[in-house]
Amino acid sequence: xxxxxxxxxxxxxxxxxxxxxxxxxxxxxxxxxxxxxxxxxxxxxxxxxxxxxxxxxxxxxxxxxxxxxxxxxxxxxxxxxxxxxxxxxxxxxxxxxxxxxxxxxxxxxxxxxxxxxxxxxxxxxxxxxxxxxxxxxxxxxxxxxxxxxxxxxxxxxxxxxxxxxxxxxxxxxxxxxxxxxxxxxxxxxxxxxxxxxxxxxxxxxxxxxxxxxxxxxxxxxxxxxxxxxxxxxxxxxxxxxxxxxxxxxx
Numbered sequence: 001x002x003x004x005x006x007x008x009x010x011x012x013x014x015x016x017x018x019x020x021x022x023x024x025x026x027x028x029x030x031x032x033x034x035x036x037x038x039x040x041x042x043x044x045x046x047x048x049x050x051x052x053x054x055x056x057x058x059x060x061x062x063x064x065x066x067x068x069x070x071x072x073x074x075x076x077x078x079x080x081x082x083x084x085x086x087x088x089x090x091x092x093x094x095x096x097x098x099x100x101x102x103x104x105x106x107x108x109x110x111x112x113x114x115x116x117x118x119x120x121x122x123x124x125x126x127x128x129x130x131x132x133x134x135x136x137x138x139x140x141x142x143x144x145x146x147x148x149x150x151x152x153x154x155x156x157x158x159x160x161x162x163x164x165x166x167x168x169x170x171x172x173x174x175x176x177x178x179x180x181x182x183x184x185x186x187x188x189x190x191x192x193x194x195x196x197x198x199x200x201x202x203x204x205x206x207x208x209x210x211x212x213x214x215x216x217x218x219x220x221x222x223x224x225x226x227x228x229x230x231x232x233x234x235x236x237x238x239x240x241x242x243x244x245x246x247x248x249x250x
Contacts, residue, residue: 056102059125061229066162067123071226075103077245078225081200082156084243086113090155093179095120095138095172097160097202099228102129118150120175122162143174154179156198164204173214176201198241205234221246 056075061067070078078100082092092114094101101119104112119130120138127135136146140161157180161172177183182197199218201211202225211218215238223237223246242248 056099058129059098059123065123068227068229069099070097071228072103074225074227075099077223078158078200078202078237079103079107081239081243081245082158082198083113084245086156088114089116090114091116091118091150091153091181092156093118093120093150093154093158095157095159095175095179096122096140096162097158098123098126098129100158100160101126105129118154120146138175140168140171140175143171144178146175151178152181155181155196158200158202160202164207166210169203169207169210170214176215199239201238202235203238205236208236208238211238215240219248222249 056069061069069075078097082094082100082104086092090113092104094104094117098119098121101117101121104117118134118136119126120136121130122137122139124137129135136150138146157176159172159176161168176199180197180199199215201215201218203211208220217240218238219240221237221239221242225235225237227235237246239246
């Protein structure tokens with residue numbers, strides 16, 4: 001009986017050792033999987049950081065799409081105009097002006113008061129910059145064909161229609177009015193209310209009459225947008241608010 005008892009104890013020890021080894025192996029596999037997942041997240045974060053750092057320089061202008069990037073100084077100032085006085089609930093939309101969106105993406109997260117910043121753009125390359133959640137395909141020829149969830153929800157909007165003609169400007173204004181949370185005809189934006197709707201339209205000086213018609217609450221400002229590759233057209237900035245970056249010209 002004594003020998004049989006010793007054999008049982010030995011078998012139990014072997015069984016426990018096998019179970020322990022299996023558990024250890026499982027633990028190591030889980031740890032390896034966690035490390036691999038972390039590395040993937042880390043690599044993705046590095047790529048995101050690199051995209052932010054390079055910004056608009058990642059993308060070559062397509063002149064057939066009438067793409068002309070702003071200078072860094074212009075893009076940065078327009079980005080600041082959209083962020084001025086914003087809070088965590090502010091919704092920002094940038095329409096047909098990816099260089100301004102890129103300027104916003106280059107900012108450290110701590111300098112962005114809101115995560116609700118969306119890019120509306122015909123060129124689908126820019127989904128890489130904005131990410132699927134914040135990119136909206138947009139074609140001014142079909143001005144109301146976009147995600148319903150943002151209609152009537154936007155508090156800050158910058159729009160730069162790609163073509164300097166009345167048709168493009170008018171169609172783009174249909175989009176802007178559908179997005180904005182307030183009717184622009186109510187007057188100028190309030191400096192005291194972060195959610196008061198602010199509109200910026202950067203376009204040719206010769207579009208002034210059209211802009212006054214489609215956006216009656218806006219005025220021409222003192223700020224002169226500049227393009228990186230020396231676009232010859234005279235550009236002006238129209239807005240329904242003043243701030244430290246510009247005053248109304250008239």
